[in-house]
Amino acid sequence: MRDELARFVDSRIPVQVIGGTVVRVDQTRAVCDVQPADDHAPELLDVQLRAVDDGSSKGFVLWPVVGSLVLVGLVENDPNHCVVLQTSRVEAFTLASQTDSLAALLADLLAAIEHLTVTTAVGPSGPPINLPAFQQLAQRAATLFRS
Structure with missing residues (x-):
């Protein structure tokens, strides 16, 4: 009963933040996979490194080191729609406007x-x-710096 109540309450929370460890980074798609700190929780796949997945390569991206600790935000409490909020170690970063980038x-x-x-x-x-x-x-x- 307690577990069912906890699941019901958790499903009503609009935003949730989970701590975890980066296990893979896909630089082509700007996503990573994260193993939550709760070992019983399933791995979070394709966690966005960009705040918005609009197909653009512009904006600001922190590229985490594999093995680094991250905070992951669940958009509308959906574990299939996550974004990295912060990382303990950064391999590189991208800062690009519509016409230029810091790397260039x-x-x-x-x-x-x-x-x-x-x-x-x-x-x-x-x-x-x-x-x-x-x-x-x-x-x-x-x-x-990455372009």
Whole structure:
């Protein structure tokens, strides 16, 4: 009786948050699978990494590390319609508007710095003396930010 009452009450709650662990990330579809902290609960499949699944690659996405802890929101208390709300560890993230992304902006900025020349009394300068440092920054940015 107690279990039936709990199920009835839970079904009436409009929003529920579940803690769990990421077991798989599908970057192509921007979803992940999550094993709830309650070991008896079924695995949550295709949990959205974007707040809204509108087919767009724009907006903000945190790409969780497999094995990281997450908070999952159940939209209208439907375990088949979930979204990651927060993650303990991030592999990368995407921030993109309709016309640009942070990844593209940083790549363009660092490429421009790598080709920077300064006019001097004896003519234009060569590549920046710290070019390898800028190339390392470009590699780090490409790892952290996704288009």
